[in-house]
Amino acid sequence: MRLLNKDVISAFVLLAVSVVVYLETAGLNEMSAVFPRYIGLLLGALSVIYLVFSLLKPSAKGLWEGTNKGRLAAAAAGIAAYTGLIWLSGFLIASILMMFGFISLLGGRESRRPLRLLQAGAIAILVSGFFFVLFKYVFIVPLPAGILFGA
Amino acid sequence: MNDYIPVVFEVLSDPLNLLLLVGSLIAGIVVGALPGLTVTMALALLLPFTFSMPADTSLIAMGGLYIGGMFGGCISAILINTPGTPSAIATTFDGYPMARSGKSHQAIVTAVLASGIGGIIGALALLFLTPVLSSLSLAFGPPEYFWVAMLGLSMIATLSSGSMLKGLIGGCLGLLLGTIGIAPIGGESRFTFGLAPLVAGLELTVVLIAFFCIPEVLRIVENRVLGERIVYRREKGVVRQMWSRLIRRPFLLLRSSIIGVIVGIIPGAGGNVASIISYDAAVKFSKDKQAFGKGSYEGVAASESANNAEVGGSLVPLLSLGIPGAPPAAIMMGALMIHGITPGPGLFTSQAGLVYTFLWAFLLANVLLIVLGLYFSGPIGRIINIRMDVLIPVIIFLSTIGAFAIRNNFTDVVMMVIIGLGAYLLSKIGFHPAPIVLGLILGPIAEVGLTQSILIGQAKDHVFAFFFTRPVSVVLMVLCALSIAAPLADKWLRSRRGSGQRQGKEEAE
Structure with missing residues (x-):
């Protein structure tokens, strides 16, 4: 033990x-x-x-037991990278890239077919675009524009 | 009141006011369902639009938004385990397990009916009991606030689904997180480690998003359940079924609503505290305690009726004393003051027509909430009813935009990611988020109560007596002791019963 x-x-x-x-x-x-x-x-x-x-009375179960460590690390890194990307390229571009990346990576091999990639791209652009417009122009939230674009 | 009925009827029968009431309720439901977007924020955003409206119209619109927003939080709490508003924390405990077991429609319908009933009871309390209830909150001084917070913290004993020791440690961590920033009484900055963004303290909504969204996303990813999706499918007869179930539990709804009203009246304690206390009471009074946390409709009903009844309660001190009971009530106070109306004891005499119009509109809004909630929760639910591999980035996206939009501060996004990853690690070790969040919410109330009590006690030369012998404090202390002892006694009785049954079996063999 x-x-x-x-x-x-x-x-x-x-x-x-x-x-x-x-x-x-x-x-x-x-x-x-x-x-x-x-x-x-x-x-x-x-x-x-x-x-x-x-x-x-030590616990018998290990911390990472039954965990897909690779996928977990990729998701955690993805979330962290998204934050960095917002700072760099602004909210809209970072969100489109994050959504596209997550959908195509998490969906498995099938999601890498051209049609599914196209679908992922469309979802990323539509969802990000809709909420970007909603928050920026309806709720008037000054979303970050990114240092690459002078913000 | 009867003298003002014609005025009330005239304003409420105006098509524009009715349209605004319906529109603001729907807008509130949508805003509440979006994680990170709080009712307070939505009300603050609505405030500039009310400048040009008559006072009664602006109050109707704001009341509708407040009620709708308070309900809307349950939709995302049930369907994606993310409370849309902090008040829906306790709804996640049973709402999400219900949704995961294919009962999302039942959970939503339960939430709608309970919210509507709770809201109506809150509105009736606001309408008829304002003078009585306001005198109750006047009896509260700093020691009572401290003991109210302790009573809330004693619920860790119930909320600790695994180890109580880990629950208590989690509660301490939450209390410590709540002390980051400037001390409310002492005025010195604490645990900021030279970082300027920490001086203002941790933003509660950011921490809630971090504790409830990020770990959930990582849990879904690690468990490889990406194909899983919460199916929101309307089923025939669910409304009638849940309605008949709920009316067979009148004490559950009544108790939860009364808790909501009382918590609402106490300034500083919000819908989140109401829903947690009510949930705790539902567990304690239920014959089937084991069902809670695994998808009990009673848990959803307790939380939702309390947080919607709290809305009415929070407006009692605003209208009768000029003290807002919750942050959204403070925004409404601002709206009144914009129109040159000062809330307080004189309001019922100087602006009685306006007050009664608002109170009846508030009651009407809660009735309309049931209809609109049943109708609009479906479309909103269907928006969220998407594949997990699509839903995960959407949750990350909404969490990020929600964390940012609270203060328009990018540091909050960074904070959310760091705290979220930490919360995931804590949950892997066995520290569940509920006790930590409870500590974070109640910590500032407890601290202000403690330090003010010490100061006043020192001035009166008897800290101990000031702290422990005031009648309301004594009642609250007894409730604290009962709250801690009840789950322990229950556990002990169950273990005795279990060992008795085992012994009986052995003897029979």
Whole structure:
């Protein structure tokens, strides 16, 4: 049985968080510090109990057990890249690219046929375009234009 | 009130006002169904358009938008497990499992009927009980607010579907997330680590989107259920079936609506708190507790009737005391002030015709909500009824646009992605989002209550007595203790019953 499992690591991380809370509130005035300090102490106490339970009765299931790690990493990276792309090229272009990319990648091999790719492109343009117009011109939300376009 | 009935009838029979009421209700439903777009934001966007309208017309339009928006949040909560508005958090607990098991139409119809009934009860409370209920909220001081928040937090015991310890830790994490930024009383910035965007604190809607959308997207991807789709198909006889089920549970709807009204009256606590407290009460009073969280229509009804009744409740302190009970009520206060009307104790005497017109329009809007909700939830549901490989990028897209549109701030989008990925990791370890979000919502209320109580207690030279001996505080403390003890006692009784049954079987063998 592994001693260093996901729960033990989590308990140590939570303990570290409670220490950070305590140290961060040390220099504050009483009224700013009292609430987070109490919560930090409570978190510390609960983390110790969590640690003891995790050591006495470790979880048998691994963190990534039964997970398609490749696809998960690709989706997480896709979301992060979309954020970067908005900053770079603006909301509309980034959204069209993200939607097209996700639909064609997540749909499997079949989605890479020309007709399906065309369908994915049409969905990406229509959905992104509709909401872009709705938010920008009806709700008057100044959506990011991207640094490439001078915004 | 009878003196004003002709005025009320004249305004409400005006075709333009009726058209505006219907239009604003539909617009509210659409806005509420879009994750990230809040009712407050929609009302704020409507505000400039009301400048040129008469005061009664503008109030009718805003009331319709408020009611429609509050209901609309349940559509995305049920169909894509993403609360369209924070008030629909508790609707996801059972609405989405219902939808996943092919009962999306039942879930939506339950939500429509419960919202309508809750809204009507809220409107009746607003109409008839305003003076009585407003005196109740006047009895609340800082210690009571603190204990109300504690009562809300004690629901972690019910919401912790897995480990209660992890639920409590999650609650602490939520409370700490709520302390990021400037301290409400002390005034110093906390946990900002030199990052300017954190000084204003975390935007609640951004965090809600992060906790409820991003982990869900990643869960769908990792479980390879991309072919799965929530089928929204109208079924014959569902309206009658759900209606007869609901009227056989009058106490469920009445209790949830009363909770919604009371929470609405307390300034600061919104529809999200109402729906969570009501859901918790429904679990505690139900004979079939195990069904909750797995697709119980009672869970959907409890949450939806409470959050729509809360709308009426939140307007009670606005109309009677001039204190908005919730952010949307604050926008409505702005609309009144634009027309030179100051809400408060004198409003019922100086503008009685306007007030009663609004109150009756509010009641009418809730009746219309049932009709419009039943009709329009279908088309909106069908828009969301698409393949998962198409729905995933749409959810990411709507989440991003929603996170951005709250404050027109790109940092919120970055924050949503970071918190969302963190929330996914936490859920993999076993920390569910509900207790964390509950801590985040109630944390600021608890902190203000605690610090103000300490200050007042120190000034009076008896902090302890100020905190623990006020009658309303004592009642709230007892409720807290009962709220924590009830699920523990239930668990203990069930384990005893289980071991008793096992022992009986062994003896029989």
